[in-house]
Amino acid sequence: MEFLQPSTWQEALAARAEFPDAVPVAGGTDVMVEINFDRRRPGALLDLTRITELREWSRESDADGARVRLGSGVSYTRLIAELGDELPGLAMASRTVGSPQIRNRGTVGGNLGAGSPAGDSHPPLLATDAVVEVASAARGTRFIPIIEFYLGVKKTALAEDELIAAILLTPASGPQQFCKIGTRNAMVIAVSAFGFALHPARRSVGTGIGSAAPTPRRAHEAETFLAGELEAAGLWDSRGPLPESLTREFGSRVSDAAAPIDDVRGSAAYRRRSLAVMAHRAANWAWNDYRKAA
Ligand SMILES: Cc1cc2nc3c(=O)[nH]c(=O)nc-3n(C[C@H](O)[C@H](O)[C@H](O)COP(=O)(O)OP(=O)(O)OC[C@H]3O[C@@H](n4cnc5c(N)ncnc54)[C@H](O)[C@@H]3O)c2cc1C
Secondary structure, three states, X not given: OEEEOOOOHHHHHHHHHHOOXXXXXXXXXXXXXXXXXXXXXXXXXXXXXXXXXXXXXXEEXXXXXXXXXXEOOOEHHHHHHHHOOOOHHHHHHXXXXXXHHHHHHOEHHHHHXXXXXXXXXXXXXXXXXXXXXXXXXXXXXXXXXXXXXXXXXXXXXXXXOOEEEEEEEXXXXXXXXXXXXXXXXXXXXXXXXXXXXXXXXXXXXXXXXXXXXXXXXXXHHHHHHHHHHHHHOOHHHHOOOOOHHHHHHHHHHHHHHOOOOOEOOEOHHHHHHHHHHHHHHHHHHHHHHHHHOO
């Protein structure tokens, strides 16, 4: 097996184009497991860990406003320590990933590259309208809205000659939540997961469903419903309490947006039920935080 170790981004893109069967490695916490269990035997590995800019994040702003540019190789540990205020939903999800060792190595770029419907970063990325910055040697950089990134089970919009450079995220303008159900509290693949974001600046809400459909997905109809009810009742301004019936109905609509299967981790029925409960709770927790912030 060849081991390619570029030290610059341009070299990495050139290697990606020249060796299409080379598997990129960021933290290696997915790739090395697959090689270890003989699920994958690539002709070459493309080690990205020497490319400094992938491990950096920065604050940027332009006509569209402020954003965080998170290099695809920033570890979960650093994201949690350094970006908890700006990206609270993604930081919450990151805290639930694996163990400290996995969080030290694992990256959001790797979670996206793996494209598993159970990846924990996906619900908060969906709930906050993240954008994935990808590049190839031949065509340069392009930006993929997260909603267009997931194409099927472990299938993404990344082309064969492309690498993920960064994830672009808008700093939170309101409270965010992440809930995950597993068979135990840590070191667990989600049975189902839910990301929620209140966007008071644009009076909308964002959702992300994990592990309950062939791809991570949003619950569009539930989002429109809740934002509409908040608007109609003047709740964005009054910050009054959320009626119980409203969050229950929201939970039920989130559950309707899922398309789960029965598998070894849980039944489709359990996934649907757990999503309804998580969405109801996440909306209440976030709303209570919004009220306290007044
Ligand atoms: C014990 C254990 C526990 C785990 N627990 C969780 C968990 O709780 N939640 C969870 O979501 N995941 C979990 N995982 C899976 C894994 O840690 C995550 O998916 C992690 O985000 C992968 O990141 P990485 O940098 O290690 O990716 P890698 O293993 O390096 O790569 C993963 C995939 O992405 C591709 N890739 C990596 N970087 C790029 C890039 N820049 N451009 C294009 N493609 C790229 C690789 O080719 C590969 O296909 C666990 C894994 C283990 C071993």
